[in-house]
Amino acid sequence: MKINLTSFLFIVIMMVGIIITLSSNSILMMWVGLELTMISFVPMMTMEGISGGESSMKYFVVQSVSSCMLILGMLFLLMNMSNDFLMLMSLCIKVGLAPFHGWVLSMVDGLNYLLLFVLLSIMKISPIFILTFTNFNFYLMVLITLIVGSISGLNQNSIRKLMSYSSIYNLGFIFSSIYFNSIWSLYLFMYTIILMMVIFLMNNYNLNYLNQFMLNNFNFKEKMVLWVCMLSLGGMPPMLGFLNKIIIFELMMMNDEYIILMVMIFSSLLIMFFYIRISLISIMTFSLMMKWNFFLKMYSSYFFMIVNFLMFPLFILIKPIL
Template identity: 50%
Template sequence: MKFNLTNILMYYILMMGVLLSISSNNWMMMWSGLEISLMSFIPLMSGGMIGSESSMKYFIIQSISSTLLILSILMMITTKFEYKFIMMISLMLKMGVAPFHNWVLSIINSLEYKLLFMLLSIMKIAPLVMMSYLNYCNDFIIMLSLIIGSIFSLNQNSIRKLLVYSSIYNMAYILSTININYIWTMYITVYSTILLLLVLMMNKMKINYFNQFMMNDFSFLFKMNLWISLLSLGGMPPLLGFLPKLIIMEMMILKKSFILILMMILSSLIVMFFYMRMVFLAFMNYSIMNKKSLNFSKLSIWSLMINTNMFPFLISLKYLY
């Protein structure tokens, strides 16, 4: 996908749709913002035969979700009969949260990494804001997302599918504190930062599958960078990704949701296992690298600095008050 004026216009309209949704004070304007961002994301997807098929699948799923959303808004105005449940289903379908996640897996193979990043982070902001207004979430959905996001990723060979299952797993953390705005906004900001660093590395090295880590000539610094980014995404202390998970665990203790905490801890072990599997493939003896010269690129240095130093910096901020 070439970065031309048409794509710049589509990115601009997409961001305007997201901003319209999160800044509106009525449901119809939020729905309008969702539709604007949807209709600008589809032209970015469509390219070639596979891209056209994926964009059509995406359009159909999002149309069903928007229809359910309009139905729930009408029920809210007229009968008030279980409109929160239907609106919750429509928003989860729009985001691709378990068990409504199969459509995401069927469209990601044709997406470039930057569109995959937008699908997994920016396109979920507006539905999350709408769900925070509802203040209605089911613990069963959170547990299901934890289980599916962790266990189903064990037999994956595609990097894109791994990132999708990782997104499903992290959405469970976000949904567990959806009624506390500053926590879930902080979580999705940190998650999007780490995901952006990973996506930039995968896009730069043209990595699509696990097997490419075995026969590679990547530098040692790139492998260390990948290792630290994956540890941060899994929530290993004292890296950046540990901070939001720590805060959510503390909130779960205050809510006395001990079963949910147990599920989060057990599933996080599985998540760390398949993150480590990627790194072990990269560090195996198949790699060919020069031990003496290290190529320090700006991307690698910034990624290492953000993941290793931001957590102590953010923790030290609270002592300034």
């Protein structure tokens, strides 16, 4: 997608839709904000040619069906038929929560990395915000999301699908703290920052599949930045991504949710496996650089490495102040 006046207009409409959803006190106006966000995102996908047009049709059909379910659930509420299960299902479909995640995986290969970033981060703000006003126990759906997001990504070769499964997995963490606005919004904000760094690197190096790491000729600095960002997205301490997980772990212990906590810990090991696999392929297994020359070429750190290494200790230090 080229950044021109047309795409800039759609981005502005998308931001307006999100602001309407976040600032409204009526469920109808929140729905209007959701539709504005969807209507602005579909034309941006059509700019990608045939593959983008196919993805836009899939996205439009799924979002239209979920919007109809949302309107139907709102009508039931107006008729004093207090059955909000239909609204919950529609919003879970919109956000791509497991087991309603199939449409996300079927359309990500037709998107470029900029649209993928928008789909996996910005487009989830409005539906999650609306779900915070519900009173539903997402216990089972969180478990399914954690298991599906961690196990299904093990046999993937596409970088886009790996990012999608990682996003589905992180939705499990978000939905485990969905009734704590300060926690899930902080988690989504930091996840968006880390995802932006990784997608920027993938787009800059034009990497789409894992076997492209085997034929790379990156210099050592680029490999180190890519390695640190991958480990941060997987949640390896002491990176920034580990701060997200330790906040949720502490919340689960405070609420005595030990089963979800155990599933989170074991699934985190699986997530770390396929991110370490990417780093290992890039740095160690297939590399034109002599391994004993690694530490002879240490240059100044990049901004991404500074953010990932220093933000976690910084938050730990300022936590008593907050």
